[in-house]
Amino acid sequence: MTPPTDAAPDAAPGAAPLAARGRRTAVTGLALVVLAGAALESFLLPALPHLQRAFGVDAATGALAQVAPPLVTVVVTPLAGRFADVHGARRTLAVLVSIVTAGGLVSALAPGFPLFVLGQALQGFALGVLPAAFVVVRGLYSDEGIKTASGGLVALTVAGAGLGVLVAGPIIEATSRTVLFGIPTAVVVVGSVVFFASRVRLGTREPEGPTRVDWAGASTLALALLATVAWLASTSSAGWLAPATLALFVVAGALVSGWVLVERRVAQPMIDLDTLRSRAVGGSVAVGVGIGAGYASLVFLVPQQISRSVEESGLGAGATQTGFFLAAAFGAGFVASPLAGRAAARLGVRAVGVAGMLVLATGALVAAVSPAPAAIVWALVCAGVGAGSASTVAFSAAATGTPEHEVGVATAFVTIGRAVGGALATQVVASIVPASDPTGSGMPGTEGFRVAYLLVMCIALGGAATAMLLPKDAHRNAPTAVRA
Incomplete structure (x- = not known):
């Protein structure tokens, strides 16, 4: 995420270095916030x-702490993007960082489990930083620079998530919950101080930009997303064809239709529906669904497979060993994301997006062919490279192919697409593996995993076809500035 060093033609002597230093400082602070926020989430x-x-609760009660952040995230992410579009990235980040910091402190210091769940819910605001960060990137970078910067942001989210998975266990076992949540919270605070200390100017308000938040549309979309999450949860607990599951599916569909009607009628919608149907934004959201579906289902299947005993064709891997395997995907994604941004600047977002999804499909095929440790590592590396590369171009296409006053909400929709696609595909493959158990012992058979991996490969190939919807390249729709 190296900021551009070009200055305006009429800039005074010395203005360019000062502006460049300010951008570097702002980007450094933003990077720390994104990295630590992703770690808190994982x-x-x-x-x-x-x-x-430690809290003396059972698994069913403990699951509340794991459910709370995603529920908050699906509601907050589009709202955070829209707030950044309307009120500016700086104000939005100030609010988000304050809430995430409060959540980290409550999680670290809560005397009881209910307060801890509250802290986790507040930490769910961390993912809302991402669309606001893209608004900042849009204001600081040229079109070509945005592609590289998008790769940097994606790499940081991958790195934060991977770091969290790797170090959380050793930290909580060697120290305490206070240290576990206190360290990343402190990094969030430091990053925000660095960002705001840069005092970088992101621009002035667009004359044609929105002046208020579409609360009717935001509320309807939030309800639609919550209904979607409830439907996905019901598929796991009650089954795909259970009356409650079908009812939730109908409710979610009705709310999505209602949101479309609201957006058509309000004067200042959350996002222009014509923009959402465009190749740059609509194509990016569709690709995001494919990325989430392919990547999330593959990294779900691998721990399920390798944790089985050697006699059951597994590896007998424990939690720590599983974390090391998954680190291959996180590490590959961290390296590939910024490189994909640079490649997109030369080859275009469509070419890199298609290539990324094909690499992800290759990883699923490798996992289907062989359960050997080397094959599993190779599959995870392909998953990280493919998902990281495709995510980079999806975000950059959405950020550069939409008017500046819709950057936040457009990138938020890509984030939502990845989350919904991942949740849906994970439920599908989770239902396939037990159904393929040939022994009836309750343990998923090797053939079940093979079928599931092949399905993931087909999903990724579908994502590659969807990536053809992306424009060959995405450009700014208007040379207007972002409100700071």
């Missing part, structure tokens, strides 16, 4: 069993 998964014992 800490809970490996640490939850330990925390359940």
Whole structure:
């Protein structure tokens, strides 16, 4: 995420270095916030069993702490993007960072489990930083620079999530919950101080930009997303064809239709529906669904497979070993994302997006062919490279192919697409594996995993076809500035 060093033609002597230093400072602070926020989001998964014992709660109760952040995230992300578009990235980041900091402190210091769940819910605001960060990037970078910067942001989210998965267990076992959540919270605070200390100017308000938040549309969309999450949860607990599951599906569909009607009628919608149907934004959201579906389902299947005993064609991997395997995907994504941004600046977003999804499909095929440790690592590396590369171009296409007053909400929709696609595909493959058990012992058979991986490959190939919807390249729709 190296800022551009070009200055305006009429800039005074010395203005360019000062502006460049300000951009570097702003980007450094933003990077720390994104990295630490992603780590906070991922800490809970490996640490939850330990925390359940510490609080004296069972697994069903402990699951509340894991459910709360995603529920908050699906509601907050589009709102955060829209707030950044309307009120400016700086104000939006100030609010988000304050809430995330409060959530981290409550999680670190809560005397009881209910308050801890509240802290986790407040931490769910961390993902809302991402669309606001893209608004900042749009204001600081040229079109070509945005592609590289988008790769940097994606790499940071991958790195934060991977770091959280790797270190949460050792930290909670060696120290305490206070240290576990206190360290990343402190990094969020430091990053925000650095960002705001830069005092970088992101521009002035667009004359044609929105002046208020579409609360009717935002509320309807939030309800639609919550209904979608409830539907996906019901598929796991009650089954795909259960009356409650079908009812939630109908409710979610009706709310999405209602949101479309609201957006058509309000004077200042959350996002122009014509923009959402465009190749740059609509194509990016569709690709985001494919990325989430392919990547999330593959990294779900691998731990399920390798945790089986050697006699059951698994590896007998424990939690720590599983974390090391998954680190291959996180590390590959961290390296590939910024490189994909540079490649997109030369080759265009469509070419890199298609290539990324094909690499992801290759990883699923490798996992289907062989359960050997080397094959699993190679599959995860392909998953990280493919998902990181495709995510980079999806975000950059949405950020550069929409008017500046819709950058935040457009990138938020890409984030939502990845989350919904991942949740849906994970439920599908989770239902396939047990159904393929040839012994009836309750343990998923090797053939079930093979079928599931091949399905993931087909999903990724569909994502590659969807990436053809992206424009060959995305450009700014108007040379207007972003409100700071």
